[in-house]
Amino acid sequence: MPKRIDWKDVALGTSAPDAEGLLGALKTYEVTKCNQLACVVCPEDATHKMRYRLLKCASEACASSISSHGQACTWRGKTLSCMENDVVSIFQVGEHVTAASSPRRKRLTPIQKTYVKELTLHHLRSMRIRHAMSRKFETVLQDLPSLNTVQNFVHHYSRTHLARNDRVDDLRKWIHERAFTGREDLVRPFTYAWDLDADGKPVVGNGSEERPFIVGLTTKTLMLRLMRPPESFILHVDATYKLNYWGYPVIVVGISDSSRGFHLVSMFIVSGEIQDIVQRTLMALRRLYSVLSGHDLVVQYAMADADQAQYNAVNAVFGNNPRFTSLMCFFHVMEKVYKAIKAFPSDTKAIIVRDLYDMHFARSHNEFVRMREDFLMRLMDVRELTSFAQYIRGQWLNRRYSTCQLYWTPTGFASTNNPVETFNAVLRRDYTLRRRLKMGALLQELSSCCHDKSASVRVFSLEVVPAQTLVRRVSKMIREKLLYEGGRDQVDIASAGHIRVISCSAKRIQVSPNNCSEEGIAVTAQMGLNYTRMELEGQPYGGWVVDTTRMWCQCSYWFGFGVRVRVLFAQRTLEYLDCAGREILVARGTKKNGADDPSARDGQRGGRPLGVGPALTY
Incomplete structure (x- = not known):
């Protein structure tokens, strides 16, 4: 039978902050046992639990005292903390070898712990939290607990109270609590997957090949x-x-x-990027859309990187549409090409890149085939470029990854994965703070992202809207006198809203550190060499004819993006747009300075027709 210990009361039923102060006044101790038992701090009918801890003296003064004769200190302590109510009882037994106390390690006070918990919710690093404590409590860093103490508290609080861990049971509980039921609000995030258990909850695996981890997050909106x-x-x-x-x-x-413009639909966390896993995510997306809308999801254009798993999965799920086209990201193609031609001479690289951009802006498949064959023939004529010609013909100009040309989609649509890549950058900057997170924390941040994107209002554009960079480029080119109105001929310009616009290329400046050149205008208005060439190539004498009513021009740049600097300049000249690119009312008054007005017809811009006499005649 265990020996009965005569515990002495130190504090009975005190609050947690007061108990923290009493424990802080004791000599250094360590916890030797910590269990959860039925609560005896509260009344006898309590059914919840309490935390039972045994304490042992760890004071260096007691251990090194001469009077101890090498024996351990007999002081012991016990705390009973109710896990439901804010009540703590403290007991002790025995005496310390010496009353002298050794230097204590600085600990976090209850007020400091509360402040640290608030900052931990926002994923602040322990170092930043410690510096914030110094400013908050007006205390120098030397008087605060050590960085190791703050780190231990932050990590423990995150794992135990915020579910920021990688335990499969905790992850499964979090996912099942937010599983899709159909009763959610429009902006409330929920989880879903293709494989469901008997209760209709997502099956959460451990990430192995036999039990992959696949979970999706989205909202109804x-x-x-x-x-x-x-x-x-x-x-x-x-x-x-x-x-x-x-x-x-x-x-x-x-x-x-x-x-x-990019509009988020859903995000998935998966344990691998093989076809089977990616295909399950897209099938889950398609099934969920059918449940919410009552219609089957039909996709005509889909874009992904040159990943075999993504390509096969996208075609397997959405390929039942006879008009479906799997597009290839043009940026990804050029990235691989730049790596392949890295060792080539600079003039050879420039010619190859120029020809690839010409094929990218091809206006029909027949034109692309003609340009492709001519390009490959010129490469095969050079013995040093034979291997590169075989590589680019088999990988990017034929077969499944050759759909990066602009004629595959309507004018103005994205030709790269830049919209989703821009979103990924925002996800890292605003939610993960460019850090690797525990899986529990990542699920919470992705859920918050889905909620924020659902609450934000972003108009889905059915027409081409000029980007702000293009609007700034128009202003800079006008200021540098690189964009101006051309001669007006009544034969070429037969109706109102048409104008001739001449654009000139900006002087290019050599940048030494990057060993390249850039336009000699403001950085916010610069454009790549090949895109600038598409604006100027084929420009007739007197400038391009621009139809401001349809925002139409004959150049290759307009064919690819649906808008260009000449169109914006023409609209601004005819006073359809302001300097910020916003549409304004057309001025109908007469010109005061006597300048030619391209919108005027029969010598009159607007107002009362000249052929109509006074209202009252004699």
Whole structure:
């Protein structure tokens, strides 16, 4: 039978902050046992639990005292903390060897712990939290607990109270609590997956090949963004990495409109990027859309990187549409090409890149085939470029990854995965803070992102809207006298709203550190060499004829993006737009300075017709 210990009361039923102060006044101790038992601090009918802890003296003064004769200090302590009510009881037994106390390690006070908990919610690092404590409590860093103490408290609080850990049971509980039921609000995030258990909850695996980890997060508002004509959007599928400690990719699914604006639809955390896993995510997306809308999801354009798993999965799920086209990201193609031609001479690289951009802006498949054959023939004539010609012909100009030309989609649509890549950058900057998170924390942040994107109002553009960079480029080119009105001929310009515009190329400046050149205008208005060439190439004498009513021009740049600097300049000249690119009312008054007005007809701009006499005649 265990020996009965005669515990002496130190504090009975005191509050947690007061108990923290009493324990802080004791000599240094360590916890030797910590269990959960039925609560005896509260009345006898209490059914909840309490935390039972045994304390042992760890004071260096007692251990090194001469009077101890090498024996351990007999002081012991006990605390009973109710886990439901803020009540703590403290007991002790025995005496310390010496009353002298050794230097104590600084600990966090209850007020400091509360402040640290608030900052931990926002994923602040322990070092920043410690510096924030110094400013908050007006205390120098030397008087605060050590960084190791703050780190231990932050990590323990995150794991135990915020579910920021990688335990499968905790992750499964969090996912099942937020599983899709159909009764959610429009902006409330929920989880879903393709594989469901007997209760209709997502099956949560441990990430192995036998039990993959696949979970999706979205809201009803995000999913209903797909309720649009299939020819009015491009479905983007892209995987982003370095968001969690275990290397699980996050697959982002969204759509882009006619102005290349990105609209998030759903996000998935998966344990691998093989075809079977990616296909399950897209099938879950398609099934969820059918449940919410009552219609089958029809996709006409889908864009992904040159990943075999993504390509096969996208075609397997959405390929039943006879008009479906799997697009290839042009930026990804050029990135691989730049790596392949890195060792070539600079003039050879410039010619290859120029020809690839010409094929990218081809206006029909027949034109692309003609340009491709001519390009490959010129490469094969050079013995040093034979291997590169075989590589680019088999990988990027034929077969499945050759759909990066602009004629595959309507004018103005995205030709790269840049819309979703821009979203991925925002996800890292605003939610993960460019850090690798625990899986529990990552799920919470992605859920918050879905909620924020659902609450934000962003118009889905069915028409091409000029980007702000293009608007700034017009202003800078006008200031540098690189953009001006050409001669007006009544034969070429037969109706109102037509104007001739001449644009000139800006002087290029050599940048030494990057060993390249750039336009000699403001950085915010600069454009790449090949895109600038598409604006100027083929410009007739006297300038391009621009139709401001249809925002139409014959140049290749307009064919690819649906808008260009000449169109914006023409609209501004005719006073359809202000300097910020916003549409304004057309001025109908007469010109006071006597200058030629391209919108005037028969010598009159607006107002009372000249052929109409006074209202009252004699």
